[in-house]
Amino acid sequence: MALANFIQQAWNKKSPWLKLLRPISALYGYVSERRKQQYLVGKKEVYTAPVPVMVIGNITVGGSGKTPLLIQLVQYLQHKGLRVGVISRGYGGKGPFPMCVTAESTAEAVGDEPALIVERTQVPMVVGPNRKQDIALLLSKYTVDLILSDDGLQHWALGRQIEWIVLDAKRGLGNEKLLPEGFLREPKSRLNDSTVIEHSHLNEHKTALNMHLAVGNPYLLNPNTAIKQDFCASDCMHAVVGIGYPQRFYQSLSEIGVTHITQHAFVDHHSYIYQDLQFNDAYPIITTEKDAVKIKALLKDQTFTRPIWVLPVNAVLSEPCYALLKVQLDSVNISI
Missing domain, CATH: 3.40.50 (Rossmann fold)
Incomplete structure (x- = not known):
């Protein structure tokens, strides 16, 4: 990696x-x-x-x-x-x-x-x-x-x-x-x-x-009653991304007003493990739809108390x- x-x-x-x-x-x-x-x-x-x-x-x-x-x-x-x-x-x-x-x-x-x-x-x-x-x-x-x-x-x-x-x-x-x-x-x-x-x-x-890519509205990958349901672009977030050109994802975040991010860039097609999503704070995670299809598999066996937001894009x-x-x-x- x-x-x-x-x-x-x-x-x-x-x-x-x-x-x-x-x-x-x-x-x-x-x-x-x-x-x-x-x-x-x-x-x-x-x-x-x-x-x-x-x-x-x-x-x-x-x-x-x-x-x-x-x-x-x-x-x-x-x-x-x-x-x-x-x-x-x-x-x-x-x-x-x-x-x-x-x-x-x-x-x-x-x-x-x-x-x-x-x-x-x-x-x-x-x-x-x-x-x-x-x-x-x-x-x-x-x-x-x-x-x-x-x-x-x-x-x-x-x-x-x-x-x-x-x-x-x-x-x-x-x-x-x-x-x-x-x-x-x-x-x-x-x-x-x-x-x-x-x-x-x-x-x-x-x-x-x-x-061009049009950015959609972020949605929760792990909605439950213990997690804040409202997306706030001004929140500090962990930007977790495993695509070929992560800068594009950061640009998309900037377009919707998400600027306070800690970048966590993995290689393209990265296979996520539970530890990849563990941080020493309570800030939410935001990721791509491509990453979300892999991250959601972790949700079946592990409990995530922090929100995991997904940013959709459409060509x-x-x-x-x-x-x-x-x-x-x-x-x-x-x-x-």
């Missing part, structure tokens, strides 16, 4: 010492490109699903807003009457894979992001490292018109008809170097091959295809995003 945080901070600061990792980045780039070409030229099999596949991913390590975007797209397409299914790697989940994600699924079994996606949308969803097996299980259980792949942008064994890449405008591409010298999974030229959705703050958009897409989506779906014979 300490090493991951150290590297993350170095990326964010564009630390000069990162150039020492350049030989490893060169090897990473060579191996990644060689593997990609094996699929593109037919040396390795690419699986084409019987229904269209749309991949939602990024070329950077760490949070970009991909999960809120996917949730918004699922809800939008469901509202349009489209039968949508979702597949995901299920990162952090223990399986066994492939596995259907239901309202009863735990983040420990299926991963935090899949648990949150189904909690918010009730969409048919399957997780597992083998996308072909995921799709087979999904289609054996449900009838769907479109499959959304949560991440999988670099999973070249999966054929896809549509790709959306989310790019955080504030983080950008860092030093524009591949892992581990920088936080790029692929060269920046990859952005030329797909639809790029700029994630930035409201009124700071530089492109027509953009999104707001520009109208050109929806217009382009319609065109892209029309191209694969899906009308909305």
